[in-house]
């Protein structure tokens with residue numbers, strides 16, 4: 487039987503924290519029938535029930551019994567932010583008062599959900615609002631799964647097609663909860679999301695990549711490189727620890743050779759930091775011949791961060807120099823700028839609002 491997550495602060499454990507084995511163990515609840523686990527699982531994961539009262543095909547006594555042992559969810563949607571381009575930011579209040587953000591991004595036929603893995607982030611990339619105050623805590627697997635459930639509920643008419651761990655937090659700093667959530671997302675007895683639709687974006691510590699390589703589920707991995715040298719990365723990402731670019735690239739390549747899953751390399755481009763021709767040539771030297779798609783991401787300005795977005799001409803130059811070296815590239819369009827949904831901004835804004843409301 488899978489371990490039931492311990493109650494937090496005296497609260498009952500949440501059903502969303504269960505893995506597939508954990509749902510099966512619900513058959514041991516007094517009054518349960520053999521089909522009870524499947525019923526409960528469908529209510530929680532397919533139909534988005536947030537309380538036991540909604541589970542109308544379970545008997546009242548069984549619902550009452552389950553409610554003495556479990557809560558359904560850990561968090562509740564606090565508010566949403568809608569951008570003119572269709573991007574939707576979701577802010578969830580967690581049981582300990584922390585705020586969690588997720589972003590739903592439409593792009594033609596694709597509807598991508600950007601998922602957070604932690605409240606805050608210890609990597610503290612200089613361009614990112616999530617890292618400004620360090621990491622607050624890890625999310626549980628249920629808090630990760632609930633982001634998917636709530637994002638689905640917000641726009642049931644447009645199913646999500648892609649799920650990216652690119653929100654607040656470094657997923658490999660919360661490795662076990664992230665992998666547990668991915669297992670539930672991917673399982674036919676969970677959310678049934680194909681592995682190719684799931685991407686884990688990581689700073690790429692070689693040991694973390696080796697751990698990811700042991701996972702059978704062949705989800706995509708994206709490496710946040712941002713700078714072409716170890717010293718540059720250590721300056722831009724002060725919580726990274728020692729950058730080992732060559733070992734990172736080698737470990738990701740090994741996983742690619744085993745799973746066939748394409749590697750994506752992410753480069754957030756900042757004016758005067760990594761947008762010069764010399765930077766572009768250094769990226770080209772690093773990545774020429776490497777089996778990856780480079781995702782060039784012009785930085786979205788963030789309040790309280792004293793950096794500048796790059797000129798479009800610098801993005802063109804970077805792309806041209808990389809392409810000339812045989813490196814495949816794509817440029818990500820900035821999204822949700824009018825409502826400021828870049829990683830970490832919603833939580834900071836909501837915290838600032840509640841602080842000023844209290845003054």
Ligand code: SF4
Pocket residue numbers: 607608609610611614615616617653654655656689829
């Ligand atoms: S960009 Fe990612 S790794 Fe860097 S501080 Fe933000 S959430 Fe953390």
